[in-house]
Amino acid sequence: xxxxxxxxQGRDFGVLNALHRSVGWPLRSPEGWxxxxxxxxxxxxxxxxxWILDTDKGExxxxxxxxxxxxxxxxxxxxxxxxxxxxxxxxARGQSRALxxxxxxxxxxxxxxxxxANPKSSPLFARHNLQAWPPTTHAVxxxxxxxxxxxxMGRLWxxxxxxxxxxxDPSRERLLNPRIGAGETLRLxxxxxVLTDFADASRYSDFWKALRAEGRxxxxxxxxxxxxxxxxxxxxxxxxxxxxxxxxxxxxYAMAVMAKVNVxxxxxxxxxxxxxxxxxxxxxxxxxxxxxxxxxxxxAAKVRIQVVNPDLLRRLGPFAASAxxxxxxxxxxxxxxxxxxxxxxxxxxxxxxxxxxxxxxIPVASPVRQAA
Numbered sequence: 292x293x294x295x296x297x298x299x300q301g302r303d304f305g306v307l308n309a310l311h312r313s314v315g316w317p318l319r320s321p322e323g324w325x326x327x328x329x330x331x332x333x334x335x336x337x338x339x340x341x342w343i344l345d346t347d348k349g350e351x352x353x354x355x356x357x358x359x360x361x362x363x364x365x366x367x368x369x370x371x372x373x374x375x376x377x378x379x380x381x382x383a384r385g386q387s388r389a390l391x392x393x394x395x396x397x398x399x400x401x402x403x404x405x406x407x408a409n410p411k412s413s414p415l416f417a418r419h420n421l422q423a424w425p426p427t428t429h430a431v432x433x434x435x436x437x438x439x440x441x442x443x444m445g446r447l448w449x450x451x452x453x454x455x456x457x458x459x460d461p462s463r464e465r466l467l468n469p470r471i472g473a474g475e476t477l478r479l480x481x482x483x484x485v486l487t488d489f490a491d492a493s494r495y496s497d498f499w500k501a502l503r504a505e506g507r508x509x510x511x512x513x514x515x516x517x518x519x520x521x522x523x524x525x526x527x528x529x530x531x532x533x534x535x536x537x538x539x540x541x542x543x544y545a546m547a548v549m550a551k552v553n554v555x556x557x558x559x560x561x562x563x564x565x566x567x568x569x570x571x572x573x574x575x576x577x578x579x580x581x582x583x584x585x586x587x588x589x590x591a592a593k594v595r596i597q598v599v600n601p602d603l604l605r606r607l608g609p610f611a612a613s614a615x616x617x618x619x620x621x622x623x624x625x626x627x628x629x630x631x632x633x634x635x636x637x638x639x640x641x642x643x644x645x646x647x648x649x650x651x652x653i654p655v656a657s658p659v660r661q662a663a
Contacts, residue, residue: 293347294386296393298339299354301328306343306351310378315461315553317651323525327648331519332511333359336370342393344379344386352383355390358645361511362401362637363503369631371402375645377412387415395419395626402634404625406598406644416624423621425639431599432617433607434559435583438592441466441557445592448555459555464654466557468590471549472528472655475588479533483581486534486544489514489521495534498541501568507636510643512566520647527652531560531589533581535567535574543567543574546642547582549589550650557592561650564642565596565603575606583610597646598623600638 299307304324311318319327328340336359344353356375361368374394379387395403404421423429436442445466452459477485489495496514503509521530528549535543545565551558562582567574586594595617596603604611623644627634641647 292382294352294383294389295345295347296342296389297345299328299341299343299356301325303343303351307354310351310354310380311376313380314378316376316378317649319525323523326522326524329519330359331516332361332370333357335361336399338370338372338397338399341376342390344383344390346383353377353379353386353390355387355394356645357394357397358648359400360643361516362508363511364508364631364636365506366503369401369508370399371404372397372400373407373643373645374403374405375407375649377405387412388418391415391419395421401628401631402625404623404644406623406639406641407646407649408620408622408624410620413620413622413624419626421624421626424623424625425600427601428599428604429621429623430618431604432595432597432622433599433611433614434593434595434617435586435614436593437583437587438557441468441592445555445557452555461554464551464554466555466592467551467653468558468592470588471558471590471653473590475585477531477581477585477588479581480577482536483577484534484536486532486541489517491515494536494539494541495544498534498544498568501540501542502566505569507638508634509566509637510639512564512642523648525652527655530563531582531585533578535571535578537571542571543578545575545578545582547594548647548650549591549653551653552651558590558653560586560589560591560594561646562594562596562641563647563650564640566638566640566642567606572606575603576608576610579607579610596641598639598641598644600640602638603640 308318341356358373530548532546534541546563
């Protein structure tokens with residue numbers, strides 16, 4: 292059987308959902324796919340939204356998404372792309388190579404990477420000249436268990452699914468917490484506030500300008516990009532976004548999202564982003580401590596951050612030491628454009644990867660499950 296790779300088209304949402312359904316990954320509504328395809332950075336680059344692997348009969352047998360982001364370095368705009376949702380049907384085994392070849396040949400990107408490889412896909416990236424990176428943290432995920440009983444029940448259900456999958460009803464959501472989406476009031480320490488104003492002229496905008504001015508390579512966290520991110524129509528529970536201020540100025544922020552990997556996993560508060568100015572060493576530890584202190588009130592059984600950089604580990608100090616280590620395989624792989632200097636200043640978080648668009652939303656009053 293022959294295969295060809297083509298660009299994703301706007302009308303392909305039904306095909307994409309069928310492929311995601313085949314591997315048990317979350318579906319998107321048509322509006323959700325259109326929102327993702329309207330990524331401002333991708334439109335600027337005129338890059339594909341992803342690629343579909345077709346058989347010679349025109350049947351979809353695979354998919355790789357293409358999440359383009361804008362970066363800044365010393366006032367210069369750079370673009371990079373992350374591969375996400377790499378799916379290949381069993382009868383097309385081995386054809387992931389064609390999809391990744393297409394992804395890795397993209398022009399105009401200072402970096403091509405994934406920060407979300409699973410144990411099976413991880414070895415594939417070395418074949419496409421993507422190296423495990425950051426050198427000391429590419430296999431590290433930090434997690435803090437807050438509800439050991441619920442976490443243990445999740446592990447038990449995983450064993451049941453492995454040994455007797457017929458006993459797991461894929462339509463029955465387990466381990467949900469009634470606190471999720473209930474609008475619990477957060478308990479915040481001095482200097483920390485819930486961040487809601489992402490106008491172009493706002494205190495957050497001033498923070499973004501100060502962050503950009505530091506000269507390191509940093510993913511675009513401008514108010515406009517955050518407004519696009521927060522516009523995901525398939526989101527079911529609004530993210531928790533906190534700021535840390537020094538006087539009137541915001542000097543750090545964090546974003547966390549309630550998510551659930553599948554029907555049998557416990558709810559997790561996923562830290563999608565946390566970044567601070569260089570001269571604000573207290574910001575990140577205080578923000579993480581605040582999220583940990585409020586996570587159970589939000590209905591989470593644990594808190595997790597899935598992409599870790601060395602600077603974050605250093606700033607977290609004892610909080611990092613108290614966390615469990617998940618993963619253990621190289622889930623972060625990257626290939627840099629040799630013409631880009633100072634790549635060592637890039638300190639990625641899950642925001643830089645695909646986690647912000649690929650986490651499975653908590654299934655609370657969500658119309659997405661009925662899509663296509």
